[in-house]
Amino acid sequence: MQYFEESLTRYLQFVKVEKGLSEQSVAAYRNDLERYLNFIGETLNLQNLAGVELRHIEEFIEELAAMNLSPQTIARNISSIRSFHEFTVAENITHSNPAELVDMPQKARKLPDILTPHEIEAIVEAPGNDSPQAIRDTAILETLYATGVRVSELTGLELSNIYAEIGFIRVIGKGRKERLVPMGEAAHSALNLYTEKARPHFVKDKEETDNKIFLNRFGRPLSRMSIWNIVNKAAEQADIEKEVYPHIFRHSFATHLLEGGADLRAVQEMLGHSSIITTEIYTHVDRSLLHQVHKEFHPRA
Numbered sequence: 001m002q003y004f005e006e007s008l009t010r011y012l013q014f015v016k017v018e019k020g021l022s023e024q025s026v027a028a029y030r031n032d033l034e035r036y037l038n039f040i041g042e043t044l045n046l047q048n049l050a051g052v053e054l055r056h057i058e059e060f061i062e063e064l065a066a067m068n069l070s071p072q073t074i075a076r077n078i079s080s081i082r083s084f085h086e087f088t089v090a091e092n093i094t095h096s097n098p099a100e101l102v103d104m105p106q107k108a109r110k111l112p113d114i115l116t117p118h119e120i121e122a123i124v125e126a127p128g129n130d131s132p133q134a135i136r137d138t139a140i141l142e143t144l145y146a147t148g149v150r151v152s153e154l155t156g157l158e159l160s161n162i163y164a165e166i167g168f169i170r171v172i173g174k175g176r177k178e179r180l181v182p183m184g185e186a187a188h189s190a191l192n193l194y195t196e197k198a199r200p201h202f203v204k205d206k207e208e209t210d211n212k213i214f215l216n217r218f219g220r221p222l223s224r225m226s227i228w229n230i231v232n233k234a235a236e237q238a239d240i241e242k243e244v245y246p247h248i249f250r251h252s253f254a255t256h257l258l259e260g261g262a263d264l265r266a267v268q269e270m271l272g273h274s275s276i277i278t279t280e281i282y283t284h285v286d287r288s289l290l291h292q293v294h295k296e297f298h299p300r301a
Helices: 005-017 023-043 054-066 071-090 117-125 132-147 151-155 184-202 224-237 246-259 264-271 276-297
Strands: 168-172 178-182
Touching (some): 023 054, 054 071, 054 276, 117 132, 132 224, 246 276, 264 276
8 A cells, every 4th residue: 555655645636626526525535445555555466556457456346246345335446446547547657547447346347367277287287396395386276276265365274274084174264254165186185295295394483384384485474475476487387378366266266167067156155255246257258168058958059
């Protein structure tokens, strides 16, 4: 937020003076934009408004939807964000408006690009298993795809969250809500190898680890930015041309489950969405499969 305070102050002055908005309206703009700018600054680690892209705004909108906010509140937030970015372009703070393609809630949740199973496999296999760091990175990538967890949920995982005997992990989501998510054999094996063989190499002071699963070379829990770097490095090693970021594993996880015939409400439960409406954003990518199924099974297709 500290990187954007000046731009926000200038914008609020603009809407107050030039648009003649009331103090109450200006306060609403401030609340919406402070939440948005905190997200892109602290969660996404962006330090310059010029670095904001459409996918970042879409991630923020998904965060709002996961908070179970009303469509009207989400629409107001989108309007505030769009207006703010229009102002930054007009004031030559930025050169383009990443929010210009963002629509209102019924159309806003356009799913970003996803990875194919082949691309996922290439990325997961990229680090290898020839060092403690490589074993750790492989376990992180396997867990992201196997469970669809958010980055904040991944960095918060603790050893006690692994229920190896039943093949689940316990995820602490938004609002401290807990959910059990299956981890699958590949992620189970990768996590087991990491916790038994590699993690002890990272532990320096047990008190500093906070019992967190994934640690850095200093023995402290990995940050969100570290996860971004690990994902980007693996994607580069795998020669993936798409822009790859941690949240794309969550999108791919949900999409691949639905394409495989998973029940929408089961996917909702695994993603930790409060509303099934949020989960439904993944159904539109399934159109080609629907056509294929219709052609194959309908008597008069």
